[in-house]
Amino acid sequence: MTYLAKPKLHHPELPKNKLGFTRRDYEGTVSTLCAGCGHDSISSAIIQACFELDIAPHRVAKLSGIGCSSKTPTYFLGQSHGFNSVHGRMPSVLTGANVANRDLIYLGVSGDGDSASIGLGQFAHVMRRGVNMTYIVENNGVYGLTKGQFSATADRGSKSKRGALNSDESIDLVLMALQLGATYVARSFSGDKAQLVPLIKGALLHEGAAFLDVLSPCVAFNNHDGSTKSYDYVREHNEAVNSLDVITVHREITTEYPPGSIQEVKQHDGSILRLRKIEASYDASSRLSAMTYVQSRYDRGEIATGLLYFAPTPRDLHDSLNTVATPLNQLNERELCPGNAALEKFNAGLR
Amino acid sequence: MKPISATNDFVIKFANVNGSGSASANTLFAKAIMRMGVPISPRNIFPSNIQGLPTWYEVRVTERGWLGRRGGCDMMVAMNPQTWDPDVAEIEPGGYLFYDSTRPLPASKFRDDINVIGIPLTAITNAAYSDPRQRTLFKNIIYVGALSALLEIDVPEIEKLIAEQYKGKEKLLEPNIRALHMGRDYALANLQCPLGIRVKRSDGVGKKVFVEGNSAAALGCVYGGATFAAWYPITPSSSMAEAFAKHCRKFRVDPESSKNRFAIVQAEDELASIGMVIGAAWNGARAFTCTSGPGISLMSEFIGLAYFAEIPAVIFDVQRAGPSTGMPTRTQQADVLACAYASHGDTKHVLLFPEDPKESFEMAADSFDLADRLQTPVFVLLDLDIGMNERLCDPLKWDDSRHFDRGKVRSYQDLEAGARFGRYLDIDGDGITYRTYPGTHPKRGSFFTRGTSRDRYARYTEDGKAYVDNMQRLLRKFETAKELVPKAERIDASRATRFGVIFYGSTGPAMREALADLEDASIEVDALRIRAFPFHDEVIEWVGRHEHVFVVEQNRDGQLRTLLVAEGAIDPGKLTPVLHYDGTPITARFIQGEIAQRLGAFNVTPIKKTAATGGGGE
Numbered sequence: 001m002t003y004l005a006k007p008k009l010h011h012p013e014l015p016k017n018k019l020g021f022t023r024r025d026y027e028g029t030v031s032t033l034c035a036g037c038g039h040d041s042i043s044s045a046i047i048q049a050c051f052e053l054d055i056a057p058h059r060v061a062k063l064s065g066i067g068c069s070s071k072t073p074t075y076f077l078g079q080s081h082g083f084n085s086v087h088g089r090m091p092s093v094l095t096g097a098n099v100a101n102r103d104l105i106y107l108g109v110s111g112d113g114d115s116a117s118i119g120l121g122q123f124a125h126v127m128r129r130g131v132n133m134t135y136i137v138e139n140n141g142v143y144g145l146t147k148g149q150f151s152a153t154a155d156r157g158s159k160s161k162r163g164a165l166n167s168d169e170s171i172d173l174v175l176m177a178l179q180l181g182a183t184y185v186a187r188s189f190s191g192d193k194a195q196l197v198p199l200i201k202g203a204l205l206h207e208g209a210a211f212l213d214v215l216s217p218c219v220a221f222n223n224h225d226g227s228t229k230s231y232d233y234v235r236e237h238n239e240a241v242n243s244l245d246v247i248t249v250h251r252e253i254t255t256e257y258p259p260g261s262i263q264e265v266k267q268h269d270g271s272i273l274r275l276r277k278i279e280a281s282y283d284a285s286s287r288l289s290a291m292t293y294v295q296s297r298y299d300r301g302e303i304a305t306g307l308l309y310f311a312p313t314p315r316d317l318h319d320s321l322n323t324v325a326t327p328l329n330q331l332n333e334r335e336l337c338p339g340n341a342a343l344e345k346f347n348a349g350l351r
Numbered sequence: 352m353k354p355i356s357a358t359n360d361f362v363i364k365f366a367n368v369n370g371s372g373s374a375s376a377n378t379l380f381a382k383a384i385m386r387m388g389v390p391i392s393p394r395n396i397f398p399s400n401i402q403g404l405p406t407w408y409e410v411r412v413t414e415r416g417w418l419g420r421r422g423g424c425d426m427m428v429a430m431n432p433q434t435w436d437p438d439v440a441e442i443e444p445g446g447y448l449f450y451d452s453t454r455p456l457p458a459s460k461f462r463d464d465i466n467v468i469g470i471p472l473t474a475i476t477n478a479a480y481s482d483p484r485q486r487t488l489f490k491n492i493i494y495v496g497a498l499s500a501l502l503e504i505d506v507p508e509i510e511k512l513i514a515e516q517y518k519g520k521e522k523l524l525e526p527n528i529r530a531l532h533m534g535r536d537y538a539l540a541n542l543q544c545p546l547g548i549r550v551k552r553s554d555g556v557g558k559k560v561f562v563e564g565n566s567a568a569a570l571g572c573v574y575g576g577a578t579f580a581a582w583y584p585i586t587p588s589s590s591m592a593e594a595f596a597k598h599c600r601k602f603r604v605d606p607e608s609s610k611n612r613f614a615i616v617q618a619e620d621e622l623a624s625i626g627m628v629i630g631a632a633w634n635g636a637r638a639f640t641c642t643s644g645p646g647i648s649l650m651s652e653f654i655g656l657a658y659f660a661e662i663p664a665v666i667f668d669v670q671r672a673g674p675s676t677g678m679p680t681r682t683q684q685a686d687v688l689a690c691a692y693a694s695h696g697d698t699k700h701v702l703l704f705p706e707d708p709k710e711s712f713e714m715a716a717d718s719f720d721l722a723d724r725l726q727t728p729v730f731v732l733l734d735l736d737i738g739m740n741e742r743l744c745d746p747l748k749w750d751d752s753r754h755f756d757r758g759k760v761r762s763y764q765d766l767e768a769g770a771r772f773g774r775y776l777d778i779d780g781d782g783i784t785y786r787t788y789p790g791t792h793p794k795r796g797s798f799f800t801r802g803t804s805r806d807r808y809a810r811y812t813e814d815g816k817a818y819v820d821n822m823q824r825l826l827r828k829f830e831t832a833k834e835l836v837p838k839a840e841r842i843d844a845s846r847a848t849r850f851g852v853i854f855y856g857s858t859g860p861a862m863r864e865a866l867a868d869l870e871d872a873s874i875e876v877d878a879l880r881i882r883a884f885p886f887h888d889e890v891i892e893w894v895g896r897h898e899h900v901f902v903v904e905q906n907r908d909g910q911l912r913t914l915l916v917a918e919g920a921i922d923p924g925k926l927t928p929v930l931h932y933d934g935t936p937i938t939a940r941f942i943q944g945e946i947a948q949r950l951g952a953f954n955v956t957p958i959k960k961t962a963a964t965g966g967g968g969e
């Protein structure tokens with residue numbers, strides 16, 4: 001089986017973004033996932049977000065682990081370098097890549113098995129280090145690629161396709177990301193593009209650790225009654241706390257909005273995230289309230305979605321490492337190698 | 352029994368209790384001798400414990416400059432009651448026992464054939480200091496003072512060293528000097544000085560430097576252009592990461608912005624550290640990790656990815672005694688096979704075997720060129736013996752006209768000029784393909800890196816032909832590696848011989864001495880020091896020219912021998928393993944004894960051979 005490249009016939013009328021790219025320029029090869037898989041909708045939301053943000057595709061590095069979800073980077077941003085690493089360990093590869101070149105945009109894609117089971121350790125540490133990235137978990141509550149075993153995000157009491165009940169407590173990656181220091185935390189649903197695309201855009205613009213948990217039903221193994229990650233369940237129990245408009249610096253920043261229900265936050269790069277609160281009491285600037293809110297909704301069987309928490313001026317790993325502004329992979333010999341004279345001095349100290 | 356008499360040629364061993372502050376006094380002792388121009392070769396033999404267990408520091412004083420362990424001990428400074436019996440037993444007949452005679456010991460505690468030097472250390476210290484911490488610390492300096500009288504070590508050299516040590520902490524300087532003289536004066540007044548073994552000024556050290564292998568390797572990483580280290584603490588490699596941090600703070604801080612031209616991440620585990628290295632190297636930075644055996648085990652899945660996806664990664668394995676946690680603070684060369692074939696599936700990796708700190712420095716720097724050139728993981732196999740002991744070696748040198756070899760990387764200009772790009776296209780026929788760094792060009796040169804099978808254009812495929820094509824190319828690349836890695840070092844006997852001996856890594860210094868000793872006993876063998884895997888064709892030819900070859904290693908199973916048999920298609924019967932693996936560094940005496948004995952018995956048909964030719968199925 002080989003991946004099919006999509007034909008690159010561009011319709012002359014296709015809308016172009018600021019860089020002159022059409023949406024097609026943000027696509028990858030044809031997906032080989034099951035028809036209807038939630039992951040494909042997420043790929044398409046990523047394409048949309050990058051197109052709308054006028055991101056140069058080759059400036060994105062897309063990294064993933066192993067799983068159906070982790071296969072998806074092949075299906076978007078065909079001009080980006082991609083990296084399918086090993087199961088559960090994408091975060092470390094992404095961290096290294098980011099340390100080497102701080103100038104690219106890092107997009108990590110993972111599954112719930114990948115991030116909440118085998119890779120839970122790396123997930124935790126990439127968040128606490130504050131790596132500047134957009135980390136998306138395509139959460140279906142099962143291992144899709146290995147055919148339907150429960151993953152660690154499957155809710156206790158939910159049913160597998162074969163009828164087995166999950167007896168273990170589930171891990172909520174949003175709560176973990178909040179606790180571990182991610183500075184942009186959101187949850188969405190693959191079937192809700194209107195909510196998802198702006199959330200991805202906000203995450204891409206965020207200069208810190210941005211985490212997005214996207215419920216993404218697996219049509220092959222987890223889309224039946226009794227599953228809490230099926231389309232129907234998620235649709236019926238989705239509780240949006242807000243909706244987001246992302247206004248980039250390129251665009252004219254309009255100031256018209258109905259007061260009271262809007263929270264506008266300016267980011268590092270000048271872009272503005274405009275949060276429309278649906279839940280009037282919701283406070284996206286507080287970790288603690290976010291955690292309480294998410295947990296209280298969960299206890300009621302509801303799934304809180306939207307931008308749950310964010311810090312407008314985050315610290316990232318490069319701040320902690322105090323690295324130079326020039327990407328490390330661009331430093332030259334003169335800047336790196338102290339030369340023989342320094343070595344002779346060093347030798348002198350060793351006698 | 353005649354007391355041992357030797358100038359600038361003896362072994363002295365300090366038996367202490369871990370955590371008693373003896374380490375700095377013992378190093379002071381060794382360095383003072385070195386400052387007198389007499390070569391030394393010290394070894395730390397320490398427990399996997401912070402406080403309380405026995406620890407030894409062995410100083411070989413060696414006018415001829417032998418840097419391996421000789422074996423045996425001419426003087427024991429027995430400061431640990433716990434290990435008294437074995438310590439006393441270890442002294443060579445005619446040797447010396449130096450002990451704290453504050454409390455008299457029964458005669459049964461001594462040997463008749465050694466010379467006993469008692470000095471009431473505890474009594475002296477207790478009289479001079481009331482603080483218990485001071486008592487333990489100064490006791491060490493007091494015995495160094497006494498030894499300076501007994502062995503005729505220049506006092507001004509010791510004083511200078513103390514001054515260097517306490518630079519900036521002058522308050523501590525004077526009490527240390529006072530303690531030194533307290534011990535010295537006692538010895539001069541009460542003991543017969545000097546002893547039969549003693550130190551005399553010489554010019555044997557010359558320009559040589561005294562440095563720890565891990566520190567030298569870390570400096571090699573700085574010179575080799577490594578900008579990123581990701582690591583997870585493990586003995587005996589941690590000091591390498593710490594040294595890298597120290598060297599970077601010295602050499603790599605941008606003077607204008609005070610920002611770092613390096614990054615060091617202490618990862619959450621070894622899985623993450625190698626993952627970070629791979630991510631960084633994929634993105635075009637030179638990166639490394641340093642670890643020991645257990646770390647290699649954990650990294651294996653990722654190492655296979657780096658091999659198959661062809662990503663440069665430099666891994667320093669400072670080996671210790673395995674398997675499992677084994678003896679974490681003891682040395683071995685037991686990760687050779689684990690590194691050569693790390694990970695599942697058919698993999699083979701480049702290994703480098705430095706023999707001393709200088710070569711650790713050089714090979715560290717070279718490893719980045721090699722990894723970039725070959726786009727594959729490169730292992731530098733140190734061990735605790737080189738890594739965590741200071742050794743004398745030639746001064747470190749750098750050729751300023753040298754350039755980093757970043758290997759086959761297509762730049763924006765190359766791609767713009769229409770250079771053909773397929774990530775896994777073997778354009779030059781050497782098995783090495785071209786890569787681009789992410790973000791290079793908006794339209795050309797991007798590719799997808801994966802651990803799954805792919806075609807020459809990096810497109811996923813499960814087509815068997817494409818898979819075999821790729822695996823064959825990786826073999827071709829490994830062939831190319833033979834020409835790029837450091838060649839073996841030949842040490843020829845002065846006359847033709849049927850016998851050869853192969854050795855590598857930290858065994859080097861002891862081996863050189865053993866060869867000289869054998870020659871003195873009219874036993875001539877050719878020697879070959881392997882410096883890298885894959886083996887160059889000359890290695891296999893060299894083995895072919897000898898009737899019998901001993902392979903000297905510090906592991907139980909003869910791992911390099913296995914590699915020679917497997918990769919060089921060498922008749923196993925031809926390679927006799929000589930193995931030392933109790934966790935202490937191999938000695939010249941051991942090697943010489945083993946080889947002499949086996950050569951003596953050589954006319955007997957080797958047991959292995961008979962077994963191999965017999966048998967006719969079941």
Ligand SMILES: Cc1ncc(C[n+]2csc(CCOP(=O)(O)OP(=O)(O)O)c2C)c(N)n1
Nearest residue numbers: 067068069087111112113114142143144145
């Ligand atoms: C070390 C290791 N163990 C197990 C596997 C097998 N494996 C491949 S994908 C996968 C689960 C993927 O699940 P998830 O991350 O939830 O992704 P999905 O397929 O559901 O999108 C497993 C267990 C592997 N590739 N590597």
Ligand code: SF4
Nearest residue numbers: 034037068144218219
């Ligand atoms: S198995 Fe499930 S997760 Fe995998 S492609 Fe099919 S629907 Fe998607």
